[in-house]
Amino acid sequence: xxSPNLARFLSDLTLGFSDGLTVPFALTAGxxxxxxxxxxIYAGLAELCAGCISMGxxxxxxxxxxxxxxxxxxxxxxxxxxEAVMLLERPSEESLEEDDGEKKxxxxxxxxxxxxxxxPLGLPESGMAAIFEAIETxxxxxxxxxxxxxxxxxxxxxxxxxxxGANRGIGRGFVTFLLQRPSTTVVAAVRDPSHTTSQxxxxxxxxxGSKLVVVKVDSAIDSDPAAAISALQTEHNIAALDVVVxxxxxxxxxxxxxxxxxxxxxxxxxxxxxxxMHLAGAAFPLLRKSASPVFVAISSVAGxxxxxxxLVGVLGDMSPYGASKAALAWxxxxxxxxxxxxxxxxxxxxxxxxxxxxxxxxxxxxxxxxLGAISVETSVESMVAVLDGATREIxxxxxxxxxxxxxx
Numbered sequence: 001x002x003s004p005n006l007a008r009f010l011s012d013l014t015l016g017f018s019d020g021l022t023v024p025f026a027l028t029a030g031x032x033x034x035x036x037x038x039x040x041i042y043a044g045l046a047e048l049c050a051g052c053i054s055m056g057x058x059x060x061x062x063x064x065x066x067x068x069x070x071x072x073x074x075x076x077x078x079x080x081x082x083e084a085v086m087l088l089e090r091p092s093e094e095s096l097e098e099d100d101g102e103k104k105x106x107x108x109x110x111x112x113x114x115x116x117x118x119x120p121l122g123l124p125e126s127g128m129a130a131i132f133e134a135i136e137t138x139x140x141x142x143x144x145x146x147x148x149x150x151x152x153x154x155x156x157x158x159x160x161x162x163x164x165g166a167n168r169g170i171g172r173g174f175v176t177f178l179l180q181r182p183s184t185t186v187v188a189a190v191r192d193p194s195h196t197t198s199q200x201x202x203x204x205x206x207x208x209g210s211k212l213v214v215v216k217v218d219s220a221i222d223s224d225p226a227a228a229i230s231a232l233q234t235e236h237n238i239a240a241l242d243v244v245v246x247x248x249x250x251x252x253x254x255x256x257x258x259x260x261x262x263x264x265x266x267x268x269x270x271x272x273x274x275x276x277m278h279l280a281g282a283a284f285p286l287l288r289k290s291a292s293p294v295f296v297a298i299s300s301v302a303g304x305x306x307x308x309x310x311l312v313g314v315l316g317d318m319s320p321y322g323a324s325k326a327a328l329a330w331x332x333x334x335x336x337x338x339x340x341x342x343x344x345x346x347x348x349x350x351x352x353x354x355x356x357x358x359x360x361x362x363x364x365x366x367x368x369x370x371l372g373a374i375s376v377e378t379s380v381e382s383m384v385a386v387l388d389g390a391t392r393e394i395x396x397x398x399x400x401x402x403x404x405x406x407x408x
Contacts, residue, residue: 158209160241160290162187162232164217164279165248167197169354170298173376174245175212176204177384183209185238189217189228191248213238219248219275220267225282232286240289243387246276246297251356254317265320272324277331280344287342294390297332299346299398300325306407329398329408336396343395347386349379350401 115128161178165171166188178186184207190198193216201214213236215228232238249272253264276297287293301307302318303325311318328346335344351373379401386394386403398406 158183158185159243160185160187160238162189162241162244162283164189164219164246166190166214167195167201169356170349170352170376170379171245171247172197172201173380174247174384175201177377177380179204179206179210179212181210182207185211185213187213187215187232187238187241189215189248191216191218217248217279219271222275222278225275225279229282229286238286241283241286242290242292243294243296244279244283244287246279246295248275249298249356251321254321255319256317257319257323260319265323268320268324269327272321273327273331276328277335280335284339284342292391293342294387295332295335295342295344296387296390297328297344297346299328299348301348301406303327303329304398304407333396333408340392343390343392345390345395346398347383348398348400348406349383350374352376352379 115132159181161174161184163171163174163178163186166175167190171188175186175188178184188198188201190201192198193214198214201212204212206212213232215231217224217228232241250268252267253261255261255264280295283295287295300322301311302322304311305326308322311322332344332346335342353373353375382401382403386399386401394403398408400406
């Protein structure tokens with residue numbers, strides 16, 4: 001017959017592993033960049049032990065509270081990419097009738113009982129002493145210690161975005177908006193870092209813990225993305241990328257489909273369709289280190305094959321721009337199936353009040369101001385909201401800025 005203590009220990013061990021396993025996987029992403037496998041393994045084992053201990057202490061406290069009529073619950077919540085542990089204590093009606101002196105005097109300093117519970121774990125005396133000391137010396141007792149551990153585990157969490165075409169228009173809108181989020185690193189990839197529009201990025205306001213990194217990525221140069229990724233690792237100590245937004249593009253001219261300019265068409269395909277794939281491939285090593293990596297390419301309804309019948313009378317001649325965006329759609333959708341670990345899709349940012357959008361509208365004889373264009377801020381804020389909740393379910397699709405589906 002299995003002893004009650006052993007049964008309880010095995011139960012807590014199982015629960016501890018379930019709880020403790022969540023962190024080692026996250027640790028792997030950050031610690032693997034150190035190039036030391038043993039560091040990852042030791043950290044993972046430490047977290048497994050921590051999970052066991054936390055479940056054990058949690059069970060002990062639950063039993064104590066239950067015996068005194070207190071309803072306690074531990075709730076986990078996720079906000080801005082960070083996990084927080086909150087201890088909510090609500091006295092029951094019965095406990096309100098207890099002696100106030102006894103209730104107010106409840107602490108977590110019963111070392112004998114707690115030690116008896118932790119003894120099956122075989123912790124060294126120094127470890128037991130550290131646990132008791134932390135509980136006794138902190139004003140908030142064990143709840144404070146639990147919250148402190150949670151804050152330590154999440155305090156170094158930083159989301160990292162890479163945006164191409166970041167010095168103007170929608171790209172600059174992304175940089176501006178994301179820098180206003182705390183603990184966010186924004187990599188602004190620009191064609192010419194010395195240009196005034198690129199230099200002015202440094203004046204953008206940044207929230208606490210957020211920073212801007214500017215790198216050179218000329219979409220017409222195939223080797224630039226790889227060089228930029230290398231610079232992020234060696235010069236800026238960036239070990240992971242969470243979201244990559246391939247925003248850079250050109251709309252140099254418009255011609256009828258039957259009268260293509262070969263060189264012009266090739267230029268559009270090189271920048272609008274091929275360059276984003278060079279970017280994705282170069283970023284793979286850093287994207288793989290993210291818990292939820294996302295690659296998104298900014299496209300246009302001009303590239304929707306299904307909508308051409310409706311668009312031909314509205315947008316006029318859209319070759320070679322539209323054709324290059326259609327090719328981009330193929331590449332990104334294919335990427336979704338080739339790389340199942342990555343969430344990849346295309347965005348249509350809407351008809352946005354940008355210099356490029358205005359220029360393109362005028363080329364087809366239209367006035368952007370009369371077409372109900374939206375602001376850069378509205379477009380970007382909506383797209384970021386979609387990115388925040390992006391999963392594999394949205395991958396391989398064509399989405400409007402508000403998250404609604406568009407036909408290929």
